[in-house]
Amino acid sequence: MDGIQPTNFANFQKLATGQYSLEVKSRDKEFNIDPTPASITFRVLPIWWKSTPFLLLASLAIAIISFLQFRVLTHIKSLKNLNLKLEGKSEQLEEKNEKIEHQRDQLRKKVAQIEKLSQSRLRFFTNITHEFRTPISLILAPLEFLKSKSSLQDAENRRKYYDIIQRNANRLLLLINQILEIYKVEENTMAFSPAPGELSAHVRQIVDLFEGLAQQQHVALIFESGNEALWAEYDQDKIEKILFNLLSNAFKNVPSFGEIKVKLKTSDRQPVDGSKTAEPTIVFSVTDNGRGIPQEYISKVFDRFFHYENDGNVRIHKGTGIGLSYIKDLCKTHHGAISVESDPGVATTFTLYIPYIAVEQLQIKNPENPPGFIALSPTIHSAVADLSQSLIQDVIEEEQSTTTAQKDEKPKLLVVDDDSDMRTVLRMSFEHNYQIFEAKDGLEALNLARKENPELIISDIMMAAMDGIELCKKLKNDFNTSHIPIILLSAKTRAENKINGYESGADGYVEKPFNVKLLKSRVHTLIRNRNTLIKRFLTDINLKPEEMAIASVDEIFIQHAVKCVERHMDDESLDADSMAKEIGVSRIQLYRKIKSISGQTVNEFIKSIRLKHAARLLMQKQLTISQIAYSTGFSAPNHFATYFKKHFGTTPTAYVQQNLKKDSAPNN
Incomplete structure (x- = not known):
């Protein structure tokens, strides 16, 4: 201013x-x-906020805040970097965890594979052991006979035993060779030896070997080739073994007057199982109109020792138990594949595919006499002969069994086994003391048992149509056959197999290979014990039906029969007709059942029950002999005395005196 x-x-x-x-x-x-x-x-x-101290303080505060912000930002950045590192490490850990989990899964799979392989090998060797037992039995049993002096007197029987021994020795040799070749396949050491040859003629030679067997079995054997001459490179040994196994399998399953067809052709298509067989392809097929394979088992038929149940255990390849698996291994060795199609009861076709190398590629200069065209191996000749002998033996034994059955009155023994040699050995072992009937499987045995009512049945377990376990169950639950003792023969020796056999109702379980004398002793003991039990039941006045060691069906029947007689104890008119009507069975069923259990006719059984009751009354000493005679259904005392003496071996008076002496005798 x-x-x-x-x-x-x-x-x-x-x-x-x-x-x-x-x-x-x-x-x-x-x-x-x-x-x-x-x-x-x-x-x-x-102004205060413009003052130097304030500005200094503010600057200091700003500096501190800036420092702190820098530290915070630096820390945040550090945390972010650390977080990124942690995320990276976390990802690495997750990857490592995934790798560890993957390795763990792989380890689990390997452990499972090892366990599966171990179980598979265990099953393989267990089943191989079972497969060895039957041929070994069929070698040891004939040798046991040949060692005895009595068997040497019959030259015809000696020849039969020698034939059985030879066939089963060959069978063992074939099985051993197959096992060795399976081992070679697993170790990738099986030799593959292709050579040029005329395949069509070779296959025809193999088929012709079975012609005699086809005629014996009344089977139409047909061979069709799409090529008059098919020059190719192939392994002769592998093809012979494959076709032999397929044809023998077909003959074992085809019925009489059935048909087996073998086809050979070339094709450009790939095999149905998707394997990478080279094109073009040679296609073999073997078709039979046997019982077939259910669709649910088609994918498993090439597994070793696979069998499926069809009213019992039916082994797909009856013979060695590894036949189809062995064929598959041979196909793989030949860089080929095999498939199967089946319509049960209509037809089953096995089809083999192998690479086709044409004759031009082989550069065969002289097609009239090409290299590789050689005769069939001696092994296949021997194998077909043994197969033919084994299958034709079924027909011979059937005829012999029928002829013997018409003439022989000895106790009946039913032998059930799908191996004809085993049936022959068992028949020759028991034919001197028994009338022998034979059945190839459980179904045939069931019908034969109902028809012939044998004293005892000896049955194998593993059979077609119906196995021994199922047969045993059906027989023991059938009113007409429940009384028949059954001995099961089996190559299965584990405790659970034996338990299964006894739980099915078997009276005995004999392992293969078996001792013939021991088996004979078991058969005779079972029948003798049964007869002893029957005799005791008829004479022991205190023995009740429920105390007898018999099948539950028989026990119930005997209880009904005894109670029926007891209800009509004083009725002398009681006979088979009235008794059958009251129990609820036919007269024939009543007769057969009473006869099979007690060894008596119906009237004899009624008298036995009356006499047992009379014996009890005599011991009570409350009635006279005449009163007892009339109260137990006898028309006169003298008739009663006659029957009583015949049954107990003494008179009524002497019976009382003898038993009083027994009761009064001091116990030692």
Whole structure:
């Protein structure tokens, strides 16, 4: 502010911060101005937030905040980097965990594979052991006969035994060779020896070997080739073994007057199982109209020792138990494949595919006499001969069994086994003392048992149509056959197999290979014990039906029969007709059942029960002999005395005296 102001008051506002000097001059009324001004110095202080301390503090605060923010940002960045590192490590850990889990899964799979392989090998060797037992039995049993002096007198029987021994020795040799070749396949050491040859003629030669067997079995054997001459490179040994196994399998399953067809052709299509067989392809097929294979088992038929149940255990390849698996191994060795199609009861076709290498590629200069065209091996000749002898033996034994059955009155023994040699050995072992009937499987045996009512049955377990376990169950649950003792023969030796056999109702379980004398003893003992039990039941006045060691069906029947007689004890008119009507069976069923259990006719059985009751009354000494005779259904006392003596071997009076002496005798 400068100049003269008309007031003696000054107000300074909005002065900037700083140092100020205020000079004031006075003037009088005459306008005279004092030359010496009055002055004052003052300072305008800044606003607090503009003050230096504040600014310093603010700067310090800003610096601190900036530092802290920097530290925070640095820490956040560090945390982010650490988090990224952790995420990276986490991913690495997850990858490692995944790898560990994958390795663990792989380890589990390998352990499972090892266990499966171990179980498979265990089953393989267990089943191989079972397969060995039957041919070994069929070697040991004939040798046992040949060692005895009596068997040497019959030259015809000696020849039969020698034939059986030879066939089963060959069977063992074939099985051993197959096992060795399976081992070679697993170790990838099986030799593959292809050579040029005329395949069509070779296959025809193999088929022709079976022609005699086809005629014996009344089977139409047909061979069809799409090529008059098919020159190719192939392994002769492998093809012979494959076709032999397929044809023998077909003959074992085809019925009489059935058909087996073998086809050979070339094709450009791939095999149905998707394997990478080279094109073009040679296609073999073997078709039979036997019982067939259910669709649910088609994928498993090439597994070793696979069998499926069809009213019992039916082994797909009856013979070695590894036939179809062995064929598959041979096909793989030949860089081929095999498949099967089946319509049960209509037809089953096995189809083999192998690579076709044409004659031009072989550069055969002389097609009239090409290399590789050789005769069939001696092994296949021997194998077909043994197969033919084994199968034709079924027909011969059937005829012999029928002829013997018509003439022989000896006790009946039913032998059940799908191996004709085993039936022959068993027949020749027992034919001197028993009338022998034979059956190839459980179904045939069931019908034969119902028809012939044998004294005892000896049955194998593993058979077609119906196995021994199922046969045993059906026989023991059938009113007409429940009384027949059954001995099971089996190559299965484990405890659970024996338990299964006994639980099915078997009276005995004999392992293969078996001792013939021991088996004979078991058969004779079972029949003797049964006869002893019957005799005791008829003479022991205190023995009740439920105390007899017989099948539950028989026990119930005997209880009904005894109670029926007891209800009509004083009725002398009780006979077979009235008894059958009251029990609820036919007269024939009543007769057969009473005869099979007690060895008596119905009337004899009724008299036996009456006499047992009479014996009990005699011991009570409350009635006279005449009263007892009339109360037990006898028309006269003298008739009663006659029957009583015949039954107990003594008179009624002597019977009482003898038993009183026994009761009064001091115990030692």
